[in-house]
Amino acid sequence: MSKRIEVRAAMSGVFYRTPSPEEPPYVEVGTEVKKKQVLGLLETMKVFQKVRSPVDGKVAEILVENETPLKDGDVIFIIETE
Amino acid sequence: MGRIFSKILVANRGEIALRIIRACKEMGIQSVAVYSEADEHSMHVKQSDERVCIGPAISAKSYLNIESIMQAARDTGADAVHPGYGYLAEKKAFAVACLESGIVFIGPKPENLALAGDKIAAKTRMQDAGVPVTPSSPGGVPTIEDARAFAEKIGYPVMVKASGGGGGRGIKVCHNVAELEEEFPMARMEGRTAFGNDEVYVEKFLTNPRHIEFQILADKYGNVIHLGERECTIQRRYQKLIEESPSPALTPELRNTMGRVAIEAARAVDYENAGTVEFLLDSDMNFYFMEINSRIQVEHPVTELVTGVDLVKEQIRLAAGGTLDYSFDDLNRRGWAIECRINAEDPEKNFMPSPGMIQEYHCPGGYGVRLDTHLYQGYELPIYYDSLIAKLIAFDLTREGAIDIMRRALAEYRIEPLKTTIPLYCQVMDDKDFREGNFDTGYIERFLPQEDGDEDDDF
Numbered sequence: 001m002s003k004r005i006e007v008r009a010a011m012s013g014v015f016y017r018t019p020s021p022e023e024p025p026y027v028e029v030g031t032e033v034k035k036k037q038v039l040g041l042l043e044t045m046k047v048f049q050k051v052r053s054p055v056d057g058k059v060a061e062i063l064v065e066n067e068t069p070l071k072d073g074d075v076i077f078i079i080e081t082e
Numbered sequence: 083m084g085r086i087f088s089k090i091l092v093a094n095r096g097e098i099a100l101r102i103i104r105a106c107k108e109m110g111i112q113s114v115a116v117y118s119e120a121d122e123h124s125m126h127v128k129q130s131d132e133r134v135c136i137g138p139a140i141s142a143k144s145y146l147n148i149e150s151i152m153q154a155a156r157d158t159g160a161d162a163v164h165p166g167y168g169y170l171a172e173k174k175a176f177a178v179a180c181l182e183s184g185i186v187f188i189g190p191k192p193e194n195l196a197l198a199g200d201k202i203a204a205k206t207r208m209q210d211a212g213v214p215v216t217p218s219s220p221g222g223v224p225t226i227e228d229a230r231a232f233a234e235k236i237g238y239p240v241m242v243k244a245s246g247g248g249g250g251r252g253i254k255v256c257h258n259v260a261e262l263e264e265e266f267p268m269a270r271m272e273g274r275t276a277f278g279n280d281e282v283y284v285e286k287f288l289t290n291p292r293h294i295e296f297q298i299l300a301d302k303y304g305n306v307i308h309l310g311e312r313e314c315t316i317q318r319r320y321q322k323l324i325e326e327s328p329s330p331a332l333t334p335e336l337r338n339t340m341g342r343v344a345i346e347a348a349r350a351v352d353y354e355n356a357g358t359v360e361f362l363l364d365s366d367m368n369f370y371f372m373e374i375n376s377r378i379q380v381e382h383p384v385t386e387l388v389t390g391v392d393l394v395k396e397q398i399r400l401a402a403g404g405t406l407d408y409s410f411d412d413l414n415r416r417g418w419a420i421e422c423r424i425n426a427e428d429p430e431k432n433f434m435p436s437p438g439m440i441q442e443y444h445c446p447g448g449y450g451v452r453l454d455t456h457l458y459q460g461y462e463l464p465i466y467y468d469s470l471i472a473k474l475i476a477f478d479l480t481r482e483g484a485i486d487i488m489r490r491a492l493a494e495y496r497i498e499p500l501k502t503t504i505p506l507y508c509q510v511m512d513d514k515d516f517r518e519g520n521f522d523t524g525y526i527e528r529f530l531p532q533e534d535g536d537e538d539d540d541f
Contacts, residue, residue, distance in 0.1 A: 011435070011436075011437055011438075012437045012438070012465050013435075013437070013465050014465060014466070020275070043465075044435040044437050044465050045426060045427075045435040045437060045463070045465060045466075045467065045468055045469040046467070046468045046469065047427075047433075047434075047435045047469070049434075067140075069139070069465065069466075072437075072438075
C-alpha cells in the first residue's frame with residue numbers, strides 16, 4: 001500500500017531545484033528516488049544545504065518553484081512510497 | 083581642505099551601513115539608506131535621514147544593482163556614496179558610475195579597484211616595487227602541464243588560485259601532483275562561474291602561517307600612512323573569526339619594517355583613501371605580500387580603538403579633499419583590542435545557519451566593550467544575506483585584560499533563541515594557546531567536530 005511522505009524545509013531559506021543555474025533540476029515529477037538522494041538545495045544566509053529524500057520512492061508532487069523563499073516547515077515535495 | 087559633503091548615500095546594509103550612518107550623524111552630514119524589500123525593517127533604515135527601496139531581496143537586483151543605486155543617489159541629491167565592504171565596494175564599474183554622475187565615491191580610485199580584481203597583476207606590481215611576495219607563477223597558468231612545471235619549481239605544497247577571486251574564495255590547496263591534477267580544472271571552473279574569469283595561477287602554500295594586515299590611509303596629495311597591524315590569523319575556511327590589534331607576534335622592529343613596506347605597496351599603485359595591505363608571516367618571521375583590499379574592512383574597529391582614529395570619518399574627510407598631516411608615530415597608541423565576529427551559525431552542527439526572529443535580546447556593555455551590530459529585539463534575520471550579525475570588540479590596556487573583558491561580554495550577550503558562534507569564542511577565550519598568543523591559521527580546528535564531506539554540507 002503506497003504512502004505519501006512530505007519533505008519539508010528544515011529551516012527558512014531559498015529553495016533551488018537545480019545544482020546551478022545552467023544545470024537541469026535534480027528531480028522531476030515521476031523521478032524514482034532512493035533514500036537520501038538529493039532532491040534540491042536550500043540556501044540560508046549564503047550556506048547551501050541539500051534537501052534529501054527520507055525514503056525510497058517516486059516524486060509525486062513538487063510544490064515549490066525554483067528560487068522561492070520558504071519558511072521553516074514548508075512542504076516542498078511529496079514522495080510516494082510503495 | 084575641501085567642502086565636506088552635505089549628503090552621503092550608504093550603498094550597503096547591516097552593521098556597516100549603520101556604522102557609516104553613525105559617522106555621518108556625528109559629522110552633521112545627511113544620510114540616505116538604501117534597502118531591499120527584505121530589509122524594510124533593518125536598523126540602518128530606521129536610523130538614516132532618508133531611505134530608498136532599491137529592489138527585491140536578491141542581492142543582484144538590489145545591493146548589486148548599480149543603476150538602481152545611482153538612481154537613488156540622483157533622486158535624493160546625494161553628493162557622495164560610501165560603499166561599505168563587499169557588494170559594490172570594490173567594483174570599478176560602480177566607482178566609475180559615481181564619477182560620471184558627479185558623485186564622489188568614498189574609497190580608492192577606479193584604477194585601485196581594478197587591481198583588486200586581478201591578483202596576478204597586483205602581485206607583479208608589488209614585485210616590481212620591491213615588495214616581498216610569496217613565490218608563484220609569473221602570470222596565469224593556462225594548462226595543467228604549466229601548473230605541474232611551476233609547482234615542481236616552487237615546491238609543494240602549492241595553491242591554485244583564481245585571479246579574479248578574493249576574500250578567501252577560489253583557492254585549492256595541493257600537496258602533490260595527484261591533487262594538482264584533480265584540483266586544477268576545478269579551480270578554473272570555479273573561477274569562471276564565481277568570478278567570470280577562469281585565469282588561475284600557482285602559488286607557494288605556506289603551512290599554517292599568520293595573517294597580518296596593515297591599515298593604510300592615503301590622501302589625494304600623495305601622503306600615505308599606516309595605522310599599524312591587525313592579526314587575523316584565526317579563521318575557518320579562509321573566513322576570519324577573531325581579529326586583534328596589535329599582533330602578539332610582532333616586535334616593534336618588524337612592525338616598522340612591515341609598515342614601511344605596506345606604505346610602499348600603497349604608493350606603488352597610487353592608492354587613495356582607506357585600504358589594507360595583507361601579508362603572510364611564516365614561522366621564521368619572513369613576511370610576504372598577499373593582497374591589497376581596497377575598501378574599509380570588517381575588522382576596522384580594532385585599529386580604531388588602539389589608535390584613536392575613526393577610520394570611516396577619515397575616509398569621508400579624505401574623499402572630500404582633506405590632508406593627512408600625521409603619521410603612525412604621531413598617534414597616541416595604547417592598549418589592545420580584540421574582535422569576535424558573531425555569526426548566526428551553530429558551531430556544534432558544522433556551522434549550520436540559524437535564521438529566525440530574535441525574541442530575547444540583551445547586549446553587553448560596560449568598560450572596554452564596543453558592539454557594532456544592527457540587531458534588536460524582535461528583528462527577523464533575512465535569509466538572503468550573510469550570517470554576520472554582530473562584531474563584539476573588547477579593549478583594555480593589556481591583552482590579558484582585553485581577553486577577560488571579552489569573556490565577560492560574551493557571557494552577557496543574549497540573542498535568543500538563535501544559535502550563534504558565541505559559545506565557540508567563549509572556549510577560545512579560555513584556551514591557553516590563545517591567551518599566550520600562540521596560534522596559526524589551523525588553530526580553530528581543535529574546537530570543531532571532525533569535518534568531512536564537501537563544501538555543500540549536510541548538517
